[in-house]
Amino acid sequence: MTESFRVKLNFDSTRPIYMQIIDEIKRAVARNTLVPGEKLPSQRELAEATRVNPNTVQRAYREMEAMGLVETRRGEGTYIREDEGLLANLRSEMAKTAVDSFVRQTIALGLTEEEVLELVSSVYKVIRRDGRGEEGHGR
Amino acid sequence: MAAEMLVQTDNLMKRFGRTKATDGISVAIPKGIVVGLIGPNGSGKSTFLKLLAGLLRPDKGSVKINGVPVGLRTKAWVSYQPEIDHLYNWMTVEQVLEFAASLVPDWRWERADELIGFLNLEKNAKVGNLSKGMRGRLKLAVTLSRDADLFLLDEPLSGIDPPSRLRIIKSLIGGYEAGRHTMILSTHEVAETEGIFDRVIFLDEGQIKVDEDAQTLRSRYGRSIQGLFEEVYQ
Amino acid sequence: MKGFAQLFKKDMESIGLMTVLLGVGIVLWDVFLYTRLGLWHSRAVVALTMVPLGVIVLWVVLQAIQVYRHEWQTGGIYLVLSVPQPGWKIALSKLAVVFASFTIHLILATVGFIWVLRASASYSGGIQLFGLAAEALFQSGAATGWLFKMTLVSGFAYWLMGLAMAVMLQLAYTCSRLTSRLRFLAGLAGFFVIQWLVGLCGAAGYYVFSWVPDLVLWVPAHALGITDPAHSMASLPVQGAKVFIDSGILLGNALGFVLLFITTSYLLENVIEV
16 A cells, blocks of 8 residues: 555635545546555545545545446455556547647747747757656646 | 434523623534634634533523433433633643543543653643643643544633644644544634644634534635634724 | 442442441541540540440431532533433332441441440440439349340341431432532422422321320430339339330331332433433
């Protein structure tokens, strides 16, 4: 059992808490903070750690099970499913969300598609040159 | 759904002198949820909890638990924790637990031992020698060591130091069995306990201003209960 | 019954110090007076040994109230009234500790008194108790027997009186807790009303229980002031008079006290607010 991933919750949001929990776990999987086959904290442990109603955590775990993200092994706990396709899907799903948000922002700023693509290219170059990791900020 | 509500009050009224501490409160609380009773000082939170605990009698209206008017019978189903320090100063932690255990039908020693351990309470320490934070922890241990239907906690975090607050909140979550236990926590410090509420009731001057599912409120306004609380009581 | 045992233990703790202090005080007092025999006037010494007998009643008054007051002072009343304990159990525990305490004190005071009285017999001074010289009391078997009986009877009556005081005071205190202002006055007024009510019960008992045979108390001649120099000091008090005590009144009063206790229990369970 590892608590190397942190679940950060924002109560000033319209997004239900149980969904935020799922988002955070998905993020952790996409970033390899949680690996397939790894055991999640027990529902009660996570509820205590995040100071959230155990009901809410239970709902999150149930939804993740229904999504195929986790599986519960009787008497042992809940584990991230070992599924290659899962990881890839998750990554692409999260990337899509990030890009979607990004594109909308640039549209709002009045940039054209060409300008955006150029911008993306130059930013990549800068990041690679400075040797920074993929840990960025932002939602 | 005709399921019997655990707590049912109907136009509950209680006054002290000329002040109406509770002024026509009608709520129906089902079994198995955590309710946050929120409001500023003097809004009637303590009075309401005492009416549920049987420490105060209604002037008008009714208050029932499991369909039974609050009285000797309902006290067996309710574990109440007041805001004040109500444990005898001269008793040791161990004596307090034994005393409390003897007075109720639903005491669980395994839970008590677990809580004493987690809350770092020393069995031989005298209550009078404990710090405020430690006394708050002990109160909680006494309250949560019962297998009651309804837990009433009046400002369990008020005046408590941060490490103790964390332990207290974790203890609340740790022992809570959703669907089986019902908790009503009164507080005017909402930020730390926000996440555990299934439902929130805002009280002001003895009346209910808001009575809703916590998540519904957050989703509707895009604001935390803490934030809404600040806005409502501006 | 574990609830009652714990309640009793807790209530005892709240007045325990007072109990011990007085107990020790009585013993020290009597021991001190014992040492004064032969140095002070015997009559004075014996009279002083009776002082604790008066003081212990004052103690009952203080303890009966304190055992209740303690709950409100410490906030313990919140715990006691939020758990499913019936009013009578709470009230009985608080009454029992006062009884226990008073019983101990009464025994100590009585034993101490008789001890000093007996010792005074060997000193000159002519102590007269119930018209009988102390020497006679302890030298004549019959007289000693009579003294023993008298001590038991009067001790028992005194004990009952202490009990009665406790019951009345505890109800008065409980009633005073029904108001938020002028509590002392309310309690005081309540106490007098309660005494009056007990009196009423006694009066009612006079009629209702008139069929119950009266109690007879045998009082020796000497105590009635009938002295006969012809009888030596070692003789039995064969001449005397019978005193009748109306048992109807006593029964009425006793029932009254039971009603008071029931009232206290009822108030604690159904009326008192915190």
